[in-house]
Amino acid sequence: MRSTILGYPRIGPQRELKKALEAYWDGRAGRADLDRVGAQLRAAAWQRLAALGLDTLPSNTFSEYDQVLDTTVLLDAVPARYRAAADPYFAMARGADGLPPLRMTKWFDTNYHYIVPEIGPDTAFRLVADKPLREVREARALGYATRPVLVGPVTFLLLADGPAGFDPLGRLDDVLAVYAELLGALKREGVDWVQLDEPALVTGAGIDAARRAYGRLGGLTDRPRLLVASYFGELGDALPVLAATEVEAIAVDLVRGDPVDPALLGGKTLVAGVVSGRDPWRTDMDAALHTLRRYPDVVVSTSCSLLHVPYDLDQEPDLDPELRARLAFADQKVGEVVELAARLARGEAGAPPAASPATPVVGSTWDSRAPYRFRAAAQAARLGLPELPVTTIGSFPQTGELRAARAALTAGRLSEPEYERRIEAEIERVIRLQERLGIDVLVHGEPERNDMVQYFAEHLDGFATTRHGWVQSYGSRCTRPPILHGDVSRPAPITVRWTGTPSR
DSSP, rough: OOOSSOOOOOOTOHHHHHHHHHHTTTSSSOHHHHHHHHHHHHHHHHHHHHTTTTEEEEOOOSSSOOOHHHHHHHOOOGGGTTTSSSSHHHHHHHOOOBBBBEEEEEEEEEEOOOOOOOTTEEEEEEEOOOHHHHHHHHHHHOOOOEEEEOHHHHHHTTTTSSSSTTOOGGGGHHHHHHHHHHHHHHHHHHHEEEEEOOOOGGOOOOOOHHHHHHHHHOOSSSOEEEEEEEESOOOHHHHHHTTSSSSSSSESSSSSSOOOOOOGTTTTTEEEEEEEESSSSSOOOHHHHHHTTTTTSEEEEEEGGGGGGSOOOOOOTTTTTHHHTBBHHHHHHHHHHHHHHHHHHOOOOOOOOOOOOOOOOOOOOOOOOOOHHHHHHHHHHHHHOOOOOOOOOOOOOOOOHHHHHHHHHTTSSHHHHHHHHHHHHHHHHHHHHHHTTOOOSOBBBOTOOOOHHHHHHHHHHEEEEEEOOOOOEEETTTEEEOOEEEEEOOOSSSHHHTTTTTTT
């Protein structure tokens, strides 16, 4: 390996996976249709990464919903209550037949969410799914040798829920037996490298478990070479623990963590995450190259999976050219990885980052409000509300008619005045509805807003929004995170006009 990435987006450049999932869930498409879209997205990803010049491609980074849920199925750790469902995988993700889904929570400190496994003392682990093997074969049929990526056993158990008083990490030995079986199967399939993701180790948890896990997996004779990958922070005390095992490579996040001492690596290959997978900004290439030159055996990589950034900056021609020059989405970051590997091979030295000037502390211009007791009294006198007034959270559903009107406005088929007339009509409708229901504090329903975050970003200076900068949050849910690129200010009121729209 000279250049690689830890993962790649999987929703499709035009959200093809989202559309296929929702068609399958709604009964408008069958399982074969969903499988076909998945195969097309995987093939397109490998072809794109190879075309960009990446010399080592990951596989098993695609998921129909979530990589942790995939691992639950891989280990047959499906709770008994879901096994009779027509599709246990999506039953765990979304619920089915009156069953609520498994708990979902954020993947560390990102905006991605994962499905939390339930592991108890009686969970019977066994290798039942062959997804990692199937993707290796798919890629090979297209002419690509790949490195399968797996959620590591320590992180999987640390992120799991257990019954009261039970620590899922107590099942480590049983899980390791399944991982050992899988590694043997991948070796027989001709796989050279396997990546095991252990981001939980950067939290300081599971270090003793990591010693046991990679002491055992590293000591296997029938296995591919192992890359243990950490990200979202520094490995700290876990680094010398991993370095003391027989694994062949360790991936570290050098964007959110300081450079590691080469002496601590114990002769392992360092997969250096010098290109950020967490933000849309270009890499300081000279500074990254300067860091890479510290290590005698190094592979250039991203700090984490590129799952957390949009696909391609080339899909955003409307962005300000000055801002575009500062940005890099997934494909551009792959290009940076490839360029850094080439510059490193040529012996270029790079340069340390320039020191940032000290930022002066500026006093706040916020005018303090009156104490609460005065504001509460004034509000009570003005509004005359009951002791326990009834209201709603603020938003009413975005109807199909609203979405169609917004799409027509964007496509130029609907004029701005006509669009605003429809928004005003919807506001009046929900106000009248609340009056009939006897709501005490009315809301305008927010029909003018597309996405809560994007709407405000569009009305504030210092933010940029994209057309196709979609990032997966969970399952089929995708967002377009606004880009904060400068000082923020509000050039005009944002909501006042709409809350005063209907005549009442």
